Amino acid sequence: MTNNLEITLSTSKKTKPQPDQLGFGKYFTDHMFIMDYATEQGWHSPRIVPYQPITLDPAAKVFHYGQTVFEGLKAYRTSDNRILLFRPGKNFERLNHSNNRLSIPPIDENFLLDALKKLVEVDQDWIPSAEGTSLYIRPFIISTEAALGVAPSHNYQFMIILSPVGSYYAEGIHPVKINVENHFVRAVPGGTGAAKTAGNYAAGLKAQEVASDRGYSQVLWLDGVERKYIEEVGSMNVFFKINGEVVTPVLNGSILDGITRNSVITLLKHWGVPVVERKLAIDELYNSYVNGTLEEAFGTGTAAVISPIGELFWDTHQMKINQGQTGELSKRVYDTLTGIQNGTVADPFGWVVEVKS
């Protein structure tokens, strides 16, 4: 791969949306990063160009066989006007793990970090500064070879697009109501659940619709083998505080290794709060609810950071958690993590990476 990052600046600038209109992933900035792959050349021609449509042959493999991976992270504008990324190296490390599972050639992680920093620098005017807002960063790879044989593609495009975002959940930091899915399955060990790839999300749409129809904003997935063990929520990992101890499902090959999850575990250990990664059965959770030891529940993910869970619906059981209010520990984790991300709280872990502004 050549390290010559070519930059073509846009001659016209789009109008920026109002901070209260942002939503999630609806608006995109003036530029994007692209890099191509061909078997004979490897990854080549990295470039920053005006945000523009992609033109592909209708036979491009991504449309038919879904050979694609993506990532998601954020850039934050601090009150003293600096720009911070949160653990970006972890995202590119995970990208390469996903690539490996999807038979996509790996990419130099250091180069990607440099390219991302440059892109964010170019579009820095787009980073919103109102509370709860940030610049969402979406790196992704698509297979572009125009051939219908089921086999890894010989050509790919890697891209990064940027989107100024508000809060992911309409409800904001308020607790969400989540439906425990009994019928549909998202992933299974041996499958692609631990990779960040399109098919996992397509598989989840139907259950998400069922949940929405019942008034629940998200789905909690159970394992696909025994339909018993808690896995994760739509696009979040999940934590429960039971009798003073925090429990999160252990990474078993079908759960995404969330970067927020990893950060929360580190933070809790740092604070001396007992935290354990283990298998957690839905009936064990229900029993802890019935006997009053289920104290808090929250989801973790880049989009929402921390999302307190106010209610779980499982089978015929409605579990109101912490009277439907944000728990004390959930709040403390949220404040600390978002504080580190925004630069208002000290970062003892070396998590934030500054971008030139």
Added chain:
Amino acid sequence: MTNNLEITLSTSKKTKPQPDQLGFGKYFTDHMFIMDYATEQGWHSPRIVPYQPITLDPAAKVFHYGQTVFEGLKAYRTSDNRILLFRPGKNFERLNHSNNRLSIPPIDENFLLDALKKLVEVDQDWIPSAEGTSLYIRPFIISTEAALGVAPSHNYQFMIILSPVGSYYAEGIHPVKINVENHFVRAVPGGTGAAKTAGNYAAGLKAQEVASDRGYSQVLWLDGVERKYIEEVGSMNVFFKINGEVVTPVLNGSILDGITRNSVITLLKHWGVPVVERKLAIDELYNSYVNGTLEEAFGTGTAAVISPIGELFWDTHQMKINQGQTGELSKRVYDTLTGIQNGTVADPFGWVVEVKS
């Protein structure tokens, strides 16, 4: 949906490939069919246009969340110069089943059949007539809304592209060698295995690579729950003749309901050959091999029609089936089915549908 199918003919024609150069899905004809969907309008603007690239926003949902389905069928040129489709209605019926699983709005199946006939008529010069060749037809739907929220798209495109093809397998009708996959999983009940959607194929690429490296051309999948029951091959269903009886895995929600599979079962019943759909464990199959009752094995699918299996490799066991030769029943099924498709054998089932030529 308007029934006004607009046709724009190409002003230039591509050079057609030589019949012995066709391969599978490498060349595409002069035209394609497109139709759009928007929530407010439904499916609309059906049109036949010159084969052309698709232009999409980089945030189009298909690139990120894999909300897409496809189909595969063939048109055959008979020796008396007619054009036959094989059970096309079944493909559009299955398309709507896949749509339902992927939260994509259904399409009028009769309209699709009319549109397909028209497209094949327009590009009829592309239907090859050499033995084993045909025109492969690929209908597919992609989600085109440019928004990163994980939710069903508000916009789609349905397309049909056509590709003149030779034999899918380099080996032709000769028996293939297949690796039984013990580690990776393709699908699980509650997931998307019974739908024809991109993610299932992406999930299978890695195992396919492992198999190829070991000298096997395809993967035989076991169920994702017990890792024990035979499911299907890469893009084929699978049949075994054991002690005079033909066995094929029962449709369990994670296997594709293959149209060739359905046709083979019908044909065998018509002939009075005992055939049963049931769970079949890999160790039962191995035992039948050891005690000499495993007589034949073959895969079924649109691409290969019938693909005799000459060898299975499972764990540490190499099973040579019928001395690695095409079995008698496999051959009879192959000859009859391809004969019906090519119009050289009578079609007592009403399977073929003629296109105006």
